[in-house]
Amino acid sequence: MQYFSSIIDTTNIANKLAGDQRDIIDYSYKTIKRNTGKIIPRTRNYRPSGLIVLGATPKIGILESRLNQAYKFAVKYPDMPIVLSGKGLKEGVVEADYMYNYLIAKGVGEDRLYKESESLDTVGNAEFSYFTISENYELNEIENWLVITNNYHSMRALYSFSQVFLKNYTISVLLSPLLPDGVTNPNKDKILKDLVTNEVKSDSNEKFMELLKYHRYSVSRDSFKTKDITGKPCAILNEMLLEHDLYKDKVDKFMIIFSQCY
Numbered sequence: 001m002q003y004f005s006s007i008i009d010t011t012n013i014a015n016k017l018a019g020d021q022r023d024i025i026d027y028s029y030k031t032i033k034r035n036t037g038k039i040i041p042r043t044r045n046y047r048p049s050g051l052i053v054l055g056a057t058p059k060i061g062i063l064e065s066r067l068n069q070a071y072k073f074a075v076k077y078p079d080m081p082i083v084l085s086g087k088g089l090k091e092g093v094v095e096a097d098y099m100y101n102y103l104i105a106k107g108v109g110e111d112r113l114y115k116e117s118e119s120l121d122t123v124g125n126a127e128f129s130y131f132t133i134s135e136n137y138e139l140n141e142i143e144n145w146l147v148i149t150n151n152y153h154s155m156r157a158l159y160s161f162s163q164v165f166l167k168n169y170t171i172s173v174l175l176s177p178l179l180p181d182g183v184t185n186p187n188k189d190k191i192l193k194d195l196v197t198n199e200v201k202s203d204s205n206e207k208f209m210e211l212l213k214y215h216r217y218s219v220s221r222d223s224f225k226t227k228d229i230t231g232k233p234c235a236i237l238n239e240m241l242l243e244h245d246l247y248k249d250k251v252d253k254f255m256i257i258f259s260q261c262y
């Protein structure tokens with residue numbers, strides 16, 4: 001748009017795009033609000049075999065809402081394993097540790113809990129949850145996983161996990177409420193709308209997800225890569241995560257932790 005604006009008047013085009021984006025945000029917000037508390041994709045008599053709880057900044061309500069929903073499933077299905085996924089970006093706070101302690105305090109047995117403490121974003125949640133599952137033999141036969149996150153984040157989570165996990169896995173997502181049970185906030189609708197808006201406008205995962213199926217130019221090789229690495233966790237680790245600013249300084253560490261990929 002900036003390039004063409006010096007040649008032709010792009011005002012009408014920009015206004016049309018802005019209007020389309022507002023329509024998308026409004027539709028997404030209404031859909032998410034209507035489906036909060038539900039599982040997507042919808043199936044009758046759904047029963048997961050394992051849970052994956054996605055991390056978030058502790059003690060502001062969002063993560064606690066996810067954990068409360070996970071606890072309900074833990075009580076309903078007392079033998080179900082639970083993967084707690086997230087290192088987080090807040091210094092001194094490891095989200096997986098916080099989630100572990102939270103559920104232990106509620107009475108969930110520690111033998112059911114598996115901590116994944118490397119992920120810093122949604123794609124990382126999916127990638128390192130996959131490795132956590134594959135590297136614990138008692139989880140190897142479980143292919144039906146329910147990912148627990150908040151309503152506004154659910155579609156990104158579903159997309160990321162579906163792209164990272166092998167095709168024999170079934171991935172569903174629970175749209176947890178924005179706030180924990182019993183907590184109210186008179187501004188919750190505005191907060192939810194703002195979060196949905198940020199999700200629609202966000203490019204935080206763009207550098208990752210566009211590489212799964214689309215062309216990528218390699219300066220060093222002076223060529224385009226066109227290989228589809230969907231459902232190939234080791235390729236995603238090496239060709240995506242380790243080229244991103246969030247993870248690129250962890251090459252040596254990951255080569256040791258995920259030796260199966262090297």
